[in-house]
Amino acid sequence: MNVTVRSTSPVEALVFIPDHGMTSRLFAAQIDALSLERPVTVALPIGGERIEEIATRLLPHLPQRMALIGQGLGGALALELQRRAPDRVSRLGLIATSPFSETPPEAAERETRMIALRARRVAEWLSQEYPPGAIAAPQARSALRSELLAQAEALGPETILAQARALQRRRDLQGNLRRCLAPIAIIAGAADPLCSTRRLNVMETLAPAAKLHLVEGAGHFPTLEAPETMLALFRSLLAQPLVLR
Known part of the structure; x- marks a missing residue:
């Protein structure tokens, strides 16, 4: 009941x-x-x-x-x-x-995106992880992507890499x-x-x-x-x- x-x-x-x-x-x-x-x-x-x-x-x-x-x-x-x-x-x-x-193909795709993090290229990782269409309104994309990049850079590539592994292994x-x-x-x-x-x-x-x-x-x-x-x-x-x- x-x-x-x-x-x-x-x-x-x-x-x-x-x-x-x-x-x-x-x-x-x-x-x-x-x-x-x-x-x-x-x-x-x-x-x-x-x-x-x-x-x-x-x-x-x-x-x-x-x-x-x-x-x-x-x-x-x-x-x-x-x-x-x-x-x-x-x-x-x-x-x-x-x-x-994650399926094996999904995990492999994530591994590819993680290469940018290992090279400390946070902006490149962000663009791969969240393509422009991830933000619905085209006129909002530039400002929101700047905001997302600021957040990612505040965390740093090592932290994001560990988080990506957690998603990959969930x-x-x-x-x-x-x-x-x-x-x-x-x-x-x-x-x-x-x-x-x-x-x-x-x-x-x-x-x-x-x-x-x-x-x-x-x-x-x-x-x-x-x-x-x-x-x-x-x-x-x-x-x-x-x-x-």
């Missing part, structure tokens, strides 16, 4: 987890607004070359009760954290996140979705060429309390391309009652 409850405990903290090559600035607009309403922190997915290693490092330092919102690598890490501490994670927002392990996370009873918002830009709609639909089907949201007018970076829409989605997720079984 499923029981819907509204928590009467103090508001839970919100933890944002950026994608590989990105910093807290990926969520800057949403952090500014939501930090006025609840405790907000950012956990960078660093400190290991496997998602499991990063989760082991991070978990002791995270709030005892929290909502997790992550993009890409950050979303995969959020799923791993929820698996390890389901009593601490109240809800999940997964942006442009894949629960599938295990299949479909079981995590099946077992997760917490509310989940599965989010992607409607014009994101890097996210398969079929895979997003599979994710929504797997998780008992998941809902798919496609953000119109956004590509792979909806928090930057459609910040107000994303803020509204996050507030909606945070307001949802918990579902207990």
Whole structure:
């Protein structure tokens, strides 16, 4: 039996987890607004070359009760954290996140892109990882790519290389979705060429309390391309009652 409850405990903290090559600035607009309403922190997915290693490092330092919102690598890490501490994670927002392990061809393609990082050519890696079409509006591409490059350069090639290895080595996370009873918002830009709609639909089907949201007018970076829409989605997720079984 499923029981819907509204928590009467103090508001839970919100933890944002950026994608590989990105910093807290990926969520800057949403952090500014939501930090006025609840405790907000950012956990960078660093400190290991496997998602499991990063989760082991991070978990002791995270709030005892929290909502997790992550993009890409950050979303995969959020799923791993929820698996390890389901009593601490109240809800999940997964942006442009894949629960599938990389296929051999996908891993080989990533290895090719990692060559630029080994040569410390961060701008070249960014262009290969996120082609121009990853940003939906042509007029916004120059400014947003400058922002993304600034974030990547702040992290540095060694850190991004370790993050890329974590993505390359990630295990299949479909079981995590099946077992997760917490509310989940599965989010992607409607014009994101890097996210398969079929895979997003599979994710929504797997998780008992998941809902798919496609953000119109956004590509792979909806928090930057459609910040107000994303803020509204996050507030909606945070307001949802918990579902207990």
